[in-house]
Amino acid sequence: MLMLLLGLAPLAWAEQGEAARAWEDEPGVVGELARQAASEGARIQDFYALRDYRPAWQDADAVAAFTSALHTLESDGLHPQDYRPDELRSRHRAVYDDGADVEAQAQYDLFATRQLLMALDHLQRGKVDPEALETGWEVPVAPPDYSFAAVSGAVDQQRFEALIGEVRPDFVPYQRLRSGLARYRNIEKLGGWPRLPEREQALRPGDVDEDVPLLRERLAVIGELEIMMADNDIFPGGEFEAPDPRRYDASLEAAVKRFQRRHLLEADGIVGRQTLAALNVPVERRIDQIRLNMERARWLLHGLPESFVLVDIAGYRLNYYRPDGQIWRSRIVVGRPYRRTPSLRSEITHLTVNPTWTIPPTIKREDVLPKVRQDLGYLWRERIQVLSPSGAPLDPWEIDWDNPGNIVLRQAPGPQNALGQLVIRFPNEHMVYLHDTPAQDLFSREQRAFSSGCIRVENIRELGQLLFDDTNSGHDVERRIEGGETQNVRLAHRMPIIIHYWTVNPGDDGELSFRPDIYERDDALLRALDRPLTL
Template sequence: MYKETARNLAAGCLLLISFLTGASDEPLDEAIRQTLAQRSEACAPGLAASELAAPGLLHELYARQAFVALWQQPNRRTALKQALLQVADDGLDPADYPLDDRRAATSSLQQQACADLQASHSYLRALQHLAHGRLEQDSIEPFWRAPGSASPRPRPGVLELALNGLDRPSEAFAAARPALLQYQALRQAYAERRRGPIDEWPLIPAGHLLRPDSRDERIPLLAARLAAEGYLAARPATDAGLYDATLLAAVLDFQARHGLQADGLVGPQTLSALNTSARERLEQLQVNLERWRWLANDIEAETLLVDIAGGLLSYYVEQQLRWQGRAVVGRPSRQTPQLKSLVNRLTLNPTWSVPPTILREDKLPEIRRDPNYLARHQMRVLDRHGEPLDPTGIDWENPGNIILRQDAGPDNPLGRLAIRFPNPFSVYLHDTPSQQLFSKSPRAFSSGCVRIEGILELLAALLPADDCSEIAQRLDSGQTQEFPIRRRLPIVIAYWTAAVAATGELVLRNDLYERDRKLLFALREAGH
């Protein structure tokens, strides 16, 4: 009796779910159930057997809906079709999310079941790609995450988004997209460019450096190129070959918005940026949207964010920009790694222990050339246990397992302060005596660590006034000390070659580490 009552209740629940979801085609529901349970090859090649297997998102989606058909209502199916078209504005290809539009009059029951399953697969796949990226990040651009650095408030999972959005797929897609202002702004810029005409810009031949007030036969081409993108209004034809003040203003604006040294000199880097086609710039936005999707779960409400290609450090609180400063990052031969970690301490008046790569490639050649190098740079030689060694007793052609350590002071390359966080690369943020490098662009001069302009101003934004006052006193002592950070402070170091600045202007940079082409190729291959 109790078993019969339970069966009746279960049947009643299934009927209620079918009613609520609008599904009433019991033979079709049974075909879907059987396909998921026993006929996993029935929908090939459109749907691989692995996609239908349990456990899996597709199987779980139908299990949560009592295995009823999900896309038989015309309104629901139309809404899904429209929502899938909108992912083109995210740099994704709607063709990667196909729908089978065959209807009952021309299709077998099995074909109808496969069409419903295909629609759900495309729905889930689009949600997955919007929420986490089209590709696996680590296979393209490795990113290291410190243990315990995962966000304490993760975003909703794909299955939850899918279940909540069956009647409103566009809302589900909006919830899956990164809510980050940077992503939303870049998406809007991409959408505007994608929908407009893709113009061909005039190419400027290579040649000697173009300087303000100079004359050159390429000047009319330079003016035409800048005018084509709206940097320059029409120029009078009286002296078309002169690099005049009007053209200079346009060049300076172009350089500033392409991460170049804004000096008005048109050399190889500026020529490269000018000769990058409109199509390539659109693709540049596309790959950077993918990078933001990769990191959507890593960038928390409060985050220190280092943009490697942009040479910027930004501090966000509640997703709003609180502080921003220029940064010097690793040169292409010694790239700054991508990572997420948690700041745990400051080092005040730091000493500098020379990293092994710098010791091997930079310092040892200097010491061999100049016996007084160590004394002039206040460097001490230590054994692996930290005990001092006599430099004159070391064979510098084969020094063994030594440590070079530079004392704290005005010439120390770490300046007065270092911001530390766990990572396997021995990188950190730090001050620097080489302040002149911050006026350069691009700013890729370090051996991997990140130098910050105005680092004490950053501390004033990060820490309470009492802490800053104590830190100032300790700095004035000249002694090397550690100052713990006892609250959660995430740091993310990542790479973007396109961004929308705080002013609302789109900034397109030359690809410092030459990563865009590889990512673009991988995105194209994934769509085949």
Template sequence: MPAVSLSLSRLQSLLLALCLVLPLASRAQGPDPVAEAIRTRVEQLAAPGGAIPAQTRALADFYRQRQFAPAWTQAATVDQLLAALADTASDGLDPEDFGLAQLQAQRAALAGGQGTPEQRARFDIAATDACFAALVQLYRGKVDPVTLDPQWNFEARPLDPAQGLQAVVDAVGSGQITALFARARPQNPLYDRLRTALAQLREVAQRGGWPTLPDGPTLKPGMQDARVPLLRQRLVAGGYLAADEAAGEHYDATLESAVKHFQQDQYLAVDGSVGGSTRAALNVPANRRVDQLRVNLERARWLLFQAQGNFVVVDIAGYKVSYYRDGKPVWSSRVQVGKPYRSTPVFKSRITYMTLNPTWTVPPTILKNDILPKVRANPGYLAASRIRVLDSQGQPVSPKSVNWNNPRGIVLRQDAGPGNSLGRLVIRFPNPFAVYLHDTPHQALFDASQRDFSSGCIRVEHPRELAVLVLDDAAKWDRAALDRAIDTGNTQTVNVANPVPLLLAYWTVELHDDGRVGYRSDIYQRDGKLLAALDRRRTSPLQALQGTAP
């Protein structure tokens, strides 16, 4: 009996102890205060009452999937994130768009377990917001091109929200943030080369840029001039001249060759002499060229993912058209594009058919601004140009019956054949601008360095070569067959059995195989607007929360 009483006494003591301890244990294992703070702030962000931005939805879904547990608790993962955000500068982006400096300061303040749950929650959410924002900018660009060009019809790089969210969740969980950022960038060698060029040029700019060539008489081969060493140093900085050629006042053959390469890259007259135009191009500051590379990196993020399969690209500012097979260029030709006040538009279409020996119906703008002044000055102009006057029903009208000071209800149409403004061949594709690729009687203009001569259409130096590639039908439409059909003089429509994608794009830099960068004239003044948009600070959804850092 005493033994039994002792056991019961001990049991009662144990039960009493458990009753006292269990409430304490229950309180110790309660909700994580950081997670609760995250939950509160995320629910504020995603509260109903209007459209929720896509990035806010992604951030909320990210934390809901984690049951609001903090994501950035591993020092190595945070290190990778901060380094990846800093490295967006190499893409021409601004790390402060993602609040990098503030994240670094917050991280330092929380070191060693310091900080309240609320402060830790703010840091975690800000880090996630920065991660999502940087990935999106790398993946499809910061600037919405439609805000700069309402006619823009290129689709954005496809982004599946669920897959994108899971990629971030997995990368955070596995500590693979660096790899995640690398995958977000365009997977195209051209993009990597642009980043390399930007890094190299920034090094030049940080060293003070390149020498400025003073005004003076045109520098020519064979001359001795005190400005020649500066010219040599400038060309060394641009990669046109070897470093051991940087000294000497004599304008020798090696220097002449380097100047010609520079002139060719800048679309200047290639004469080997340094006159006003060449000197102006040489003296563009390195920092301005940095900005030129940055805006073209943004264009690369918009467009490079589309460079797949067989397609045609019109490089507007480069005055060139190229045919790509399996994503690689196999043919190119010089082109003439629209004047600055009649610019060739940027858009995407598909080549569907072509016209051999076309007639040309004069567009209203050309009728008003170009043709009518000529007709008023020379009544014989229409006949000499083989242009007929038609009424709204397509019936011929005598030019003498038209009041050329106020013509109404007429159409001017140029007959097919020699001298036709469209030449002997037109390559057509649906678009609202009434532009197309075509032959031209103005062949001599292809020898100009800058070829913005047309009224918006693209004049092709070798259109028949392009036509054969696009038709891709050796049995029926090889070059000999095409020539025979054109030589008949008959107007004929030829359909493209497999329509070919066509991209009309605008780039103001060109990368050469030897690593040199050519900087083109911004003939349509597009770079400045894009640069301003690129430099405009991002508005973070976190700014909607009182006291939360972006």
């Protein structure tokens, strides 16, 4: 097994330079490689210094094995042509079959190594730079984690597929996405699925309709429904009658509900406008969705700690992976499309019980002030205090609400507080957090993008107590809330938290759920993922 996770510490710059200068005096391609490598980046220099500047790509069989292995990257949603397999083969022939000089041989060797390392980097950490693509990105991008010793050995032994297999992300969600990609590509090869015609009337259980056989076929293609003969109806005379294939029966209703749940639609069994639109998304689009969410997984799901909180924005779910291996799950409400919840990676430091809420400037300007201008009593009903920037109380009747100036609006603690009675906090530049809410009815919706960027968590008191218990903090959430005092209570140990955006999610059963792209991020990522690389 290749020891790719050991890593190779870069050579000190001075030592590296001395080594390169020593090899520059060597005759032939070794000396030329040392000379040319000196103008490359540190990683290329490290690779060749490890090999004592011995060329890696003189053997045509090694090039053939590498270019063949590049095609396995299709299973990861990457484009093998990005890494120039055709040019690798043609340039090798030109350099070695035609007897090119050592300068050209060294240039080719460096070119081939750049393609290899770039392919491995993209496979492990992603091709697209998320910071250049998503505004508000606050996740440190980890460097690739594999050793050049293992890479060098794989080149010499022509074990490229094994090398790719070792570098490939090994976390379960990624492997499930990869399996799903293979499955949906097979569906594409078999012709995809049928498109249902547009309808003025929704298709409901019990209907007899010409579109029902097509609906049955559509769901059978993805495995939601097995095509089989339903039980024959027995009539008093003992005669049997075959079921009408146009009838929307109970088995089809159950399949439609499963489909709706996997697409975050209301699971009512009615094929209305939204369900019909989801059914008619072509398989090619679903394949692209899987590919771009594999890229998101490569950005983020590496170096995961044993225990952490994972917030799935587009899926409206929170999972807490506890130290004992159990998973605590909850529904969440996330930011509206115009007040997006950011992607970030941080650590939970403390909880606030019975919080006050200092209303943020945007919410104050766009939501609260228009209501106050219409009815000053809104402040009393919502228990909102008016304060100066230094915190001194102000008389609301003396404020010019058309031009209130630099005032602070703060909601008093209590069950009606917008943050509820508990907040879970973690440092981040966006000032978002997990919190309770008095608007519990929103958790019953299938799609829950209603907040101003922070994340409302159903049953957050239970989560807070688990965090205290699992970090040996020794606090009782309910007792502190009942005390009525606003308090910040620190965890004894920080708990990692990851907040991210997936529009495809593999379930525990391996089946894929496709979510609406509420923040309209998919298309930009797909364009970047499919954009050919340039030298």
